[in-house]
Amino acid sequence: MDYRLPEEVRLLRETVRGFVRESVRPLEGAWRPGEGLPAEVVASLQAARRRLGLWGLSAPAGHGGAGLSWLGQAVIQEELQRSPLGLWTLGVFAAGEPPFPMYDLQGEARERYLLPCLEGTRQAHQLVAPGGSGEGNVAVQWGPDGAVIDGALRSVPRVLTADIMLLVVEDGPDAWAFLCDPDLSGYRIGPARGTMGSVELVDLLWEGCRIPRERILASAGPAARRWRAHQQATVLAAGAVGAAQRCLEDALHHVRVRETFGRPLADRQAIQWMLADSARELHAARLLVYRAASLADAGLDAASAARRAKVFATTVATRIVDRVIQMHGAYGYSQDLPFERFWRELRFYAYAEGDNRELLEAEADGLVADLIG
Amino acid sequence: MDTRLPDAVREAQARMRKFVEEELVPLEPSLPPFANVLPKEDASRLVQRMRAEGLWALAVPRRFGGGGLGLVGLCALREALGHTTLWSLAPLLGSEPPILLYQANEAQQKEFLLPTLRGERYGCFALTEPGAGSDAASLSLRAEPDGEGHYVLNGTKIFISYADEADYALVFGRVPAQGGSPGGITLFLVDLDTPGVRVVRQIPTMGGARPSEIVFEDCRVPESRIVGEVGKAFELAQHWFDCDRIALQPPIALGAAARCLSLAQRHGVASSVDIAQWALQLDAAREMLYHAAWRADQDLEVRHEAAMCKTLATTTALAAIDQVMQWFGARGYSRELPMERYYRDLRRFTIAAGTVEIQQFIVARGLIRGYTGLGYEEVR
Ligand SMILES: Cc1cc2nc3c(=O)[nH]c(=O)nc-3n(C[C@H](O)[C@H](O)[C@H](O)COP(=O)(O)OP(=O)(O)OC[C@H]3O[C@@H](n4cnc5c(N)ncnc54)[C@H](O)[C@@H]3O)c2cc1C
Numbered sequence: 001m002d003y004r005l006p007e008e009v010r011l012l013r014e015t016v017r018g019f020v021r022e023s024v025r026p027l028e029g030a031w032r033p034g035e036g037l038p039a040e041v042v043a044s045l046q047a048a049r050r051r052l053g054l055w056g057l058s059a060p061a062g063h064g065g066a067g068l069s070w071l072g073q074a075v076i077q078e079e080l081q082r083s084p085l086g087l088w089t090l091g092v093f094a095a096g097e098p099p100f101p102m103y104d105l106q107g108e109a110r111e112r113y114l115l116p117c118l119e120g121t122r123q124a125h126q127l128v129a130p131g132g133s134g135e136g137n138v139a140v141q142w143g144p145d146g147a148v149i150d151g152a153l154r155s156v157p158r159v160l161t162a163d164i165m166l167l168v169v170e171d172g173p174d175a176w177a178f179l180c181d182p183d184l185s186g187y188r189i190g191p192a193r194g195t196m197g198s199v200e201l202v203d204l205l206w207e208g209c210r211i212p213r214e215r216i217l218a219s220a221g222p223a224a225r226r227w228r229a230h231q232q233a234t235v236l237a238a239g240a241v242g243a244a245q246r247c248l249e250d251a252l253h254h255v256r257v258r259e260t261f262g263r264p265l266a267d268r269q270a271i272q273w274m275l276a277d278s279a280r281e282l283h284a285a286r287l288l289v290y291r292a293a294s295l296a297d298a299g300l301d302a303a304s305a306a307r308r309a310k311v312f313a314t315t316v317a318t319r320i321v322d323r324v325i326q327m328h329g330a331y332g333y334s335q336d337l338p339f340e341r342f343w344r345e346l347r348f349y350a351y352a353e354g355d356n357r358e359l360l361e362a363e364a365d366g367l368v369a370d371l372i373g
Numbered sequence: 374m375d376t377r378l379p380d381a382v383r384e385a386q387a388r389m390r391k392f393v394e395e396e397l398v399p400l401e402p403s404l405p406p407f408a409n410v411l412p413k414e415d416a417s418r419l420v421q422r423m424r425a426e427g428l429w430a431l432a433v434p435r436r437f438g439g440g441g442l443g444l445v446g447l448c449a450l451r452e453a454l455g456h457t458t459l460w461s462l463a464p465l466l467g468s469e470p471p472i473l474l475y476q477a478n479e480a481q482q483k484e485f486l487l488p489t490l491r492g493e494r495y496g497c498f499a500l501t502e503p504g505a506g507s508d509a510a511s512l513s514l515r516a517e518p519d520g521e522g523h524y525v526l527n528g529t530k531i532f533i534s535y536a537d538e539a540d541y542a543l544v545f546g547r548v549p550a551q552g553g554s555p556g557g558i559t560l561f562l563v564d565l566d567t568p569g570v571r572v573v574r575q576i577p578t579m580g581g582a583r584p585s586e587i588v589f590e591d592c593r594v595p596e597s598r599i600v601g602e603v604g605k606a607f608e609l610a611q612h613w614f615d616c617d618r619i620a621l622q623p624p625i626a627l628g629a630a631a632r633c634l635s636l637a638q639r640h641g642v643a644s645s646v647d648i649a650q651w652a653l654q655l656d657a658a659r660e661m662l663y664h665a666a667w668r669a670d671q672d673l674e675v676r677h678e679a680a681m682c683k684t685l686a687t688t689t690a691l692a693a694i695d696q697v698m699q700w701f702g703a704r705g706y707s708r709e710l711p712m713e714r715y716y717r718d719l720r721r722f723t724i725a726a727g728t729v730e731i732q733q734f735i736v737a738r739g740l741i742r743g744y745t746g747l748g749y750e751e752v753r
């Protein structure tokens with residue numbers, strides 16, 4: 001048992017914290033509500049990331065990546081998402097991090113998809129769907145030189161710069177992954193619909209869509225599940241923790257300087273309660289993130305721990321940010337301060353990479369079994 | 374980083390669980406609803422079995438002859454104990470060493486600590502007074518030096534658990550400033566058969582607990598019974614309070630709530646999402662518990678961690694048990710199922726050993742004063 005952060009992770013945290021403070025936060029004003037981030041801002045942030053070596057973090061050793069532990073990646077996301085610009089939905093920080101199944105690509109497909117994704121010129125997003133027919137399913141028919149797929153996935157979140165969909169179709173414990181490039185005939189991406197946050201929703205349609213064999217990965221199940229756990233724990237849950245931490249720190253500053261009726265807000269018990277509730281929830285969330293990450297780093301199955309961390313952290317983060325808005329009064333609600341944006345963006349995390357209720361459902365037996373020992 | 378319990382702790386916890394299921398759970402229906410002690414013959418048989426199975430004093434440091442599993446170990450054992458409603462009847466089962474006495478001097482350890490660890494003596498802890506609960510530092514029990522090597526204690530302590538069974542008490546008293554000495558709140562080890570000490574009544578409660586009121590009237594206690602220094606009782610006891618906040622109530626609360634939730638699951642009285650919702654809160658509380666205990670075992674500051682852990686574990690467990698009772702309807706309210714007994718006993722957890730409101734205050738004050746460790750693992 002040991003809860004210490006390894007020295008290299010601590011150092012990395014300092015580096016990223018400095019980067020966010022000096023290079024990211026000054027750009028927050030450039031992101032206008034209701035608009036995407038200007039392309040030059042995205043480009044400059046990505047360039048800065050590369051310079052710092054914060055690129056290819058999730059790449060397995062041997063793929064030119066940093067070979068970083070999940071714990072290290074979680075801590076980095078915690079720091080990055082202290083700025084609303086760090087939110088993964090922007091794709092700024094998702095570039096250079098292709099989903100795990102793509103590392104199994106060979107030959108031409110590898111050149112065409114994996115390498116550009118690692119390079120950052122293209123970006124892929126993994127989607128998981130059950131096999132079979134009917135709404136929300138994807139039917140696969142095998143032919144001599146590939147597969148024909150039919151189906152529709154509605155209201156799929158689109159990471160803004162992701163142009164490749166890695167469609168993982170599950171069939172029991174097995175799964176195939178299909179690389180869906182917009183060049184495929186019979187594959188249609190519906191018009192983007194806006195949301196309360198920066199993510200957009202699209203409908204994806206496959207109608208007799210032929211996918212050549214070299215763009216299909218067999219036995220993609222384990223890698224796809226690991227990627228999902230990775231996203232849940234080290235990106236969404238860890239990011240939610242970082243965002244909530246930033247907001248709570250801002251609130252702590254505010255309640256010490258803002259006075260009403262001749263005394264600082266910090267003297268008021270109603271305020272103190274909100275602070276204590278937030279700190280407690282945040283602490284628990286962080287522990288669940290670190291648990292999931294350290295289990296994965298120990299080579300154990302972290303799927304369950306990742307789901308739990310994701311549900312818990314994303315739930316408490318919006319609650320914490322909501323309290324922070326309350327403690328700032330009208331300023332908190334206004335777009336002069338970043339909290340309303342944090343709230344809107346974080347709200348999406350409750351259904352990104354698995355709706356929280358569905359994830360809970362999947363965890364029910366395991367949770368009770370673990371608790372009763 | 375490794376957040377998993379050490380193998381030795383897991384193994385001890387499993388053995389304790391087995392003991393609980395085999396020996397304690399079967400006794401549950403035979404005890405009256407407000408029972409607060411085990412029948413004598415059961416108690417001595419159970420103690421014997423615990424010793425025989427190597428479950429005795431597992432968490433006690435090795436230098437005192439224990440198993441050395443630390444606070445992490447103590448929490449794990451108590452979590453297992455929480456799986457029976459008899460947990461509160463089992464203080465004699467050696468899982469609750471008075472950690473504070475680890476800091477007593479050698480003579481005091483010989484006289485009080487070691488016999489307690491052997492199960493021959495039993496202590497209670499007397500801080501609360503009719504006029505001083507949460508604000509314990511305002512206590513008024515006077516302890517005046519008589520100039521002949523004794524202190525004379527006068528005052529009343531109230532809500533003192535197990536005072537009726539104990540044979541000594543750790544008493545917090547106020548020594549007046551005198552001459553050059555500033556006096557202050559001081560900790561005394563007092564034999565309960567000392568003349569001038571009277572346990573005047575037991576106070577019935579909602580649960581099995583029957584804490585006592587103790588009156589001190591010209592009770593003379595030798596100077597050698599002062600633990601630590603005059604005026605330094607709180608400095609000495611703070612770490613103990615924190616460790617207690619971690620290890621006494623939260624693990625019991627978690628074990629109890631886990632049992633109730635698993636009953637709900639087995640009987641299918643709630644949807645799996647509803648059950649998982651609660652279970653996830655308990656899972657988080659449990660992470661917090663073992664993290665705080667681990668910190669304490671590393672001799673790190675745990676003030677804030679203890680406060681957060683106590684609040685989360687006790688309030689969540691109580692609410693979960695109440696929810697399970699509700700899911701079961703009338704049967705949940707009945708004595709056929711363990712919820713009602715658990716609820717009545719655990720209800721005191723948010724009051725005793727520091728109310729949850731005071732824990733909130735501790736956490737908020739830490740934050741406002743800029744305690745940066747909060748929520749971060751800044752251990753080197
Ligand atoms: C079953 C049981 C066993 C016990 N065993 C022991 C024992 O063995 N030894 C011992 O010394 N004591 C024992 N106690 C006493 C216990 O420690 C006290 O009850 C506790 O410290 C609270 O004090 P109080 O009851 O006087 O409540 P008070 O301090 O009067 O508080 C009343 C209410 O006001 C709230 N409150 C107080 N101050 C504040 C504040 N600043 N801000 C907001 N809210 C506040 C409290 O949280 C509480 O809700 C026991 C109590 C019980 C119920």
